[in-house]
Amino acid sequence: MTIDFTQQALQVLQIEATAISQLARFVNDDFNKACQLIMDSPGRVIVSGMGKSGHIANKIAATFASTGTPAFFVHPGEASHGDLGMITKDDVVIAISNSGETGEVLTIIPVLKRIGAHLIGMSGNPASTLARLSDVHVCVQVEQEACPLGLAPTASTTATLAMGDAMAVALLNARGFSADDFALSHPGGSLGRRLLLRLEDVMHTGNTIPMVPTTATIKTALLEMSAKGLGMTTVVDKHGVLQGIFTDGDLRRILDQRYDIHDTLITAVMVRNCITAQPQMLAAEALKLMEQRKINGLVIVDQHQHPVGAMNMHDLLKAGVL
Template identity: 55%
Template sequence: MSVPYEKSLSKAFDADRAQRALEMAQSTLRIEADAILALMERIAVPGNDSFARAIALLLGCTGRVVVSGIGKSGHIARKISATLASTGTPALFVHPAEAAHGDLGMITENDAFIAISNSGETAELMSIVPIIKRMGAKMIAMTSDDASSLAQLANVHLNTAVDKEACPLNLAPTASTTATLALGDALAVALLDARGFREEDFARSHPGGALGRRLLTHVRDVMRTGDAIPKVARTVSLNAALLEITRKGMAMTAIVDDADRPVGVFTDGDLRRLIEKAQDFNRLSIAEVMHANPRTVGPDQLAVEAVELMEQHRINQLLVVDGDGRLAGALHIHDLTRAKVI
């Protein structure tokens, strides 16, 4: 007979152990937070212009930013390169050991090289750095030792030293990797700001995400066109307009003039309000009951702008007009939902 999970857990992990785990978690977070705060103060020390010089170097790079490290530093390097790439700075990760066996061909004299090593003496990095320097590529080192070999070879050195690791043995890279990662984020954000990187730029790097859909989808991408557009002439009867509404399934129809410019709109909501007045539909023309001057958008506007217009005026449909004011399409809120703009 199996022991319930909760009971087996309570035996293996009593209250004292649970409390000890909580204390270790709090200690870890405190040490890593202190490491980041100390790093924040260090880069702002008067006379220390290393961070500003690193930004200037990266802004002046005409190639790509190549980030490299091994072990835990390699994991941090991968994340930093990914953050740079997604925020407007072309970047890639190169493994130092693989670089020594051919991947150095990925690096050019126009690139900027960021070498990450806590000790600043990592053998795999030290074996390729002289070659990279000989190419003419500029180098930024992120280490915990100003006197390290990497720091001495770099054009700019960013000191990532921490007082101690969160590991109780002071061995496993914890606070040091957190500080390095935070410094990488600081570089990426400072570069983002310096480049004037905008939401639209971010969306182009993330077309599969929600922001990409919101900022890259235009009205023309989701609007209904051609025969799918419900429209009638202003001279037709109300009954004829109702048939058009039924055929096209948009719960509305546009009313257009002889030049195909929309002069009005009639919706299911207008029909319900008309029924309350108990009028004789057979005697009404659409021109008598339509809403004149309907809300419109252009096909080149962002779909999210159409959403905002619908929400502002509490409507579910919009007419799309071209530069000459002619009817070019129709848009229902369901079209925007299907496109995941909403």
């Protein structure tokens, strides 16, 4: 028997989309108070929940932590057996329970009160015990679960996760959290490479920089380009100051102009006032610059316009920036 799963899947997506769209009514003064409580806290955010709410709590804690709000997950069951020692009076606890009556969550609230930690309750029942005992309650109520039996948490967990994302991003913006800040907590992946890598980390330096003097001929420049393999060469004066650049593209441009490569000086065909960059420039910014100016190579100079590095698109590709 062939079963069409698509109709049920579409119905689930519609129910969950509706649940998220209706959350806007709960982004209110209580939401603002919860965010302000976290913003003013000198400690961390501890997120806790049981079962499926625990999985959602774990992800919310991870999102907070990666967007500038120090946070971690504490299992409420384990909290009653020693893990409450992780929580201090300076911390804010976000307790998640769809019903607001989860026993393991309610059990630790008196201890949290005694410690002096602030409590944000997040549930689908604004009249619940959790809502009543919390300093601030953020409602995540949904009209129906996507589960046809109304038993498995589906729309409710989706709504809770979305509300957690909303809080994390609101706090990110309030803190002025930047892409550089984000990269510092993600150094291991491609995102970290794109955001943290600087030209000084990938550029060719020293004798590997293609370089000829202004007295060089086109032939000498071509030999230097071939030897260094970057598809270009810098041209410098007797003081080592950059005067121009000559690339493979420039060579193609002059082929029909009948230059004598043995006698013509490179200064006659080089590009003056070429685009340069500094060693501290982010590789991602350099990539954007090269794409905008439609160039394949870049010369890196110091404050005195001495070439200190050179690179091309292939170097960015090898570094994982592209």
